[in-house]
Amino acid sequence: MSDETATTFTPRVFSGIQPSGGLTLGNYLGAMKRFVDMQDAGTHETVYCMVDLHAITAKFLDPDTLRKNTRELCAGFIAAGIDPETSILINQSQVPEHAQLAWIFNCVARMGWMQRMTQWKDKAGKNQQNASLGLFAYPALMAADILIYHATHVPVGEDQKQHLELTRDIAIKFNHDYGVDFFPVTEPVIEGAATRVMSLRDGSKKMSKSDPSDASRINLTDDADTIAKKIRKAKTDPDALPSEVDGLQDRAEARNLVNIYAALSEQSVAEVLAEVGGKQFGEFKPMLSDLAVAKMAPISSEMARLMDDQAEIDRILTRGAERARAITAPILRQTYDIIGMVPPVTL
Numbered sequence: 001m002s003d004e005t006a007t008t009f010t011p012r013v014f015s016g017i018q019p020s021g022g023l024t025l026g027n028y029l030g031a032m033k034r035f036v037d038m039q040d041a042g043t044h045e046t047v048y049c050m051v052d053l054h055a056i057t058a059k060f061l062d063p064d065t066l067r068k069n070t071r072e073l074c075a076g077f078i079a080a081g082i083d084p085e086t087s088i089l090i091n092q093s094q095v096p097e098h099a100q101l102a103w104i105f106n107c108v109a110r111m112g113w114m115q116r117m118t119q120w121k122d123k124a125g126k127n128q129q130n131a132s133l134g135l136f137a138y139p140a141l142m143a144a145d146i147l148i149y150h151a152t153h154v155p156v157g158e159d160q161k162q163h164l165e166l167t168r169d170i171a172i173k174f175n176h177d178y179g180v181d182f183f184p185v186t187e188p189v190i191e192g193a194a195t196r197v198m199s200l201r202d203g204s205k206k207m208s209k210s211d212p213s214d215a216s217r218i219n220l221t222d223d224a225d226t227i228a229k230k231i232r233k234a235k236t237d238p239d240a241l242p243s244e245v246d247g248l249q250d251r252a253e254a255r256n257l258v259n260i261y262a263a264l265s266e267q268s269v270a271e272v273l274a275e276v277g278g279k280q281f282g283e284f285k286p287m288l289s290d291l292a293v294a295k296m297a298p299i300s301s302e303m304a305r306l307m308d309d310q311a312e313i314d315r316i317l318t319r320g321a322e323r324a325r326a327i328t329a330p331i332l333r334q335t336y337d338i339i340g341m342v343p344p345v346t347l
């Protein structure tokens with residue numbers, strides 16, 4: 001991590017995940033595990049968010065489904081190791097300053113900037129005229145999520161890099177237009193290639209909750225037997241594992257299973273291959289299966305336990321929102337003051 005902004009701003013990490021339902025090993029290794037590592041490192045304050053306002057930009061979900069997804073994501077965060085007393089764990093809509101700052105940023109960001117966003121172009125497809133205004137404004141809300149905390153570092157996947165560049169552009173333009181040094185120019189912390197988890201049925205596709213084949217993914221809610229069975233059935237090739245990283249080229253499925261092993265055992269791919277090079281999948285798969293069950297089954301049972309106590313989840317989120325607002329309310333007031341608006345009335 002660079003210290004570029006750390007001299008003037010409290011080192012603070014912010015990241016978010018959409019409560020769109022269905023968490024996989026890909027969410028765990030690609031995002032949640034890193035969030036936990038950053039929390040445990042203790043070098044930064046950490047704020048993690050369920051972004052329900054983003055989850056309605058493509059289409060409105062059934063209300064009970066959205067509520068369930070949000071609670072499930074909260075349970076997933078905690079089961080994965082986020083401690084709601086150490087980190088601030090929140091649901092976006094419970095902290096109104098996100099949406100309030102987003103409006104200001106809608107007025108900072110330029111149409112041209114937004115039109116260049118590849119996620120907008122991909123998600124709106126050919127029918128931009130029929131996409132919601134919220135989908136178009138999505139990256140400005142994301143910038144507000146980050147900057148309402150003056151967050152200095154944001155761990156995200158490669159696909160969100162452009163949105164972070166936009167966040168920086170918004171901070172720079174606001175600071176410049178008002179002649180202030182108010183918003184930090186946030187640093188992206190992009191995931192390494194090793195944590196990109198691919199489908200167990202096709203090593204060229206990302207592991208996804210929306211793949212029609214449940215065997216293609218490990219869900220965070222899968223129990224030990226299901227995890228073991230899915231790994232046993234995972235697609236492989238007939239060759240033995242190589243001893244060198246180069247030997248995984250053009251072997252997408254082999255590479256994926258080795259990557260998963262490396263991420264779960266917190267080793268580099270080279271270290272794993274030094275150990276398992278020369279083994280057949282018949283021997284490697286039971287090793288991977290034992291490891292995956294040891295690491296993932298406790299998460300699914302903790303999630304199940306939490307999902308049985310929704311009142312507890314709701315209490316955690318209320319407490320998180322209170323802690324968050326101690327940061328976000330003053331930053332919103334200062335923003336309004338810089339602009340020349342009257343601060344919101346407090347009740």
Ligand code: TRP
Pocket residue numbers: 014015016017018051054141142143145146154155156160
């Ligand atoms: N757009 C992010 C994603 O889909 C989720 C997100 C919303 C986010 N707000 C954020 C990520 C702020 C990091 C910081 O992955």
